[in-house]
Amino acid sequence: MTTHTPPTPEPPPHIAVLGAGHTGPALAKVLTEAGYPVSIAASGDPEKIALIMSFLAPDAKPRWAADAIEEADVVILALPLHRFADLDPARFAGKIVIDTMNYWPPTDGVQALFDNPSLGSSEIVQAHLPGATIVKTLNHIGYHELDESRRPAGSPRRRSLGVAGDDPAAAALTAAILDRVGYDTVTLPTLAAGRALQPGGPVFGADLTRDRFDQEVSS
Template identity: 35%
Template structure:
């Protein structure tokens, strides 16, 4: 199985790590404070988890989740992520991230900003549309009726397939919204945001969404 790395070990990072460990993956976690600060988290996750620096996690991961605040994206290491599938779990919160003109004017999305920082990586939007604590608990086996769906978006079809397979292994259907430019359809303050939906319901909500000015 591929190794899953988390750069950012807050609520999203640790809950994706827990879901991944539950599904049998090895996980590597990193944060801004160093591996020693993650000792308790790693102990709770068990023997399939280890802590590392951000650079080491980026090197180790076959899929790499970026779950740092948006304003910290430029601290994400570039070189070890070249050619890799990178999952963007971010949402824009101006009160946390500061005002970002490209997002305020809807000229870009969080995932496009991360893709700009990582031009040789394959960025896929995922995990931004679910409450963190639900990630390890809401998954169901493939084919289960009314299985929850999570959206993905990305510019590379192979990368999206890899993320869709990962989501499936955690218990979720994946709904492909298209390229990164369409990822706004499931970001904060949209009808589909953090709502439990099936794949068909999610497609309908995303298609019917109107883009609004960021508050």
């Protein structure tokens, strides 16, 4: 009789969320509830966010930003866009980086780094973090919707999110994370295609199922 030892399941990736304003804690909450180990960092001492995080996302660990990035398999950028230029590109080398940020001049003001209409904002992020692999998603859903819009797999009204990236493996990992959180996904084949997810794009802020979402970004 031949016996087979079942493969040991791979542990979920460790995720670092950079940004502790509105979006960061909302992401940390849904990610930890989906079973992911999550650290969260603001721009300074983690003790300054420890109390509020104990209420908003009690299972996420406040960390210094440098430590959170170093320990993570996946880093999520959920910080104000004007703080992006302060990041040290060297710290992100070899990391999968999920960009949830938006460039929106009416609210953020004109920012020279991102004020290039020939490029999507995540393409600019990639250019400034050349050692990282950038994936664009989660920028087209409101932080206040992240919790309430989750649905189990197979639900007829399960909301879909776009995932755009040049690296298929990084995009697939990101899609798997979102699926576990409670969302269907539509993968866009390049980071440039992620411009459809930005403010003014056809799916920005839209609550769509996968088929409708796919139709909108493909038209």
